[in-house]
Amino acid sequence: xxxxxGAAKREVVAILEALDRSFYTHWGSVEATPEYARLRDAHVxxxxxxxxxxxxxxxxxxxxxxxxxxxxxxxxxAKAILYWTAFQRDTQYNRWGLITKSGFVPGVYGAExxxxxxxxxxxxxxxxxxxxxxxxxxxxxERTSRIEAHRVCDYAWVLLATLYDRPLAFxxxxxxxxxxxxxxxxxVDGRK
Numbered sequence: 001x002x003x004x005x006g007a008a009k010r011e012v013v014a015i016l017e018a019l020d021r022s023f024y025t026h027w028g029s030v031e032a033t034p035e036y037a038r039l040r041d042a043h044v045x046x047x048x049x050x051x052x053x054x055x056x057x058x059x060x061x062x063x064x065x066x067x068x069x070x071x072x073x074x075x076x077x078a079k080a081i082l083y084w085t086a087f088q089r090d091t092q093y094n095r096w097g098l099i100t101k102s103g104f105v106p107g108v109y110g111a112e113x114x115x116x117x118x119x120x121x122x123x124x125x126x127x128x129x130x131x132x133x134x135x136x137x138x139x140x141x142e143r144t145s146r147i148e149a150h151r152v153c154d155y156a157w158v159l160l161a162t163l164y165d166r167p168l169a170f171x172x173x174x175x176x177x178x179x180x181x182x183x184x185x186x187x188v189d190g191r192k
Contacts, residue, residue: 012046015039016057016064023095028108030060031067044069051082059086059109076119083113084123088152093134097158098141099150099170104158114163121163121188127156128185148172157181160188 015035019026022033030036039047050061051074059082065072074082086109087096097110106114113120130152136145154170154177161168166184171177 008043009046009049012039012043012050012061013057016050016060019064020057020060028063028095030064036064036068039064039068041069044072048072054082054085056089058082063112076116080116080119080123083109083116083120084127087113087124087155088127088130091135092137093145093150093155094136094138094141096155098136099148099154099158100141100144103170104162104168106162110159113159117163121160121191124156124160125185125188128153128160128181128188130156149174153181157184160184 015038018035019030019033022035026033044065047061047065047069051058051065062074062079062082090096093107095107095109096113097104097106132152134145134150134152134155136142136150151174154174157177157180158168158170160166161184166187169180
């Protein structure tokens with residue numbers, strides 16, 4: 001009986017799903033997990049295929065490839081697309097960072113996104129118009145996020161302002177943040 005050609009891909013997808021579910025246990029240090037230890041060299045092409053497809057587990061596949069198979073190269077734009085797509089899909093924003101009274105604290109993904117530099121700009125600029133709620137968990141952070149009605153556009157604004165060292169006065173009232181978001185959007189347009 002021939003081996004099931006789809007079995008290896010299903011195994012890799014199951015590993016990626018488990019790593020994603022447990023993200024807030026390992027906080028992005030996937031190489032320290034038992035799931036990561038189950039990945040083999042034969043899985044590298046499948047991880048690349050998953051990353052290239054830019055589906056649900058694409059960013060995690062990319063991050064694993066960066067550790068396990070650094071010879072797998074991605075263009076700066078491809079990396080930006082992977083991070084931005086995951087940013088847009090996310091429902092909990094702790095891994096991107098926390099907006100606090102004392103400023104922005106980048107999370108694991110937020111720090112990696114900022115490290116991409118300018119290639120992320122046109123993608124995050126699109127998110128400046130996304131007014132969906134951006135929830136976080138964790139006691140006071142969750143409470144502040146809920147009361148101040150943090151949105152995806154707020155995270156995009158804070159990330160872009162951080163990336164370009166632009167002025168940022170974060171107000172509790174989103175109506176007072178919106179003009180600053182608009183101003184940054186215009187500033188980004190002027191850079192093109």
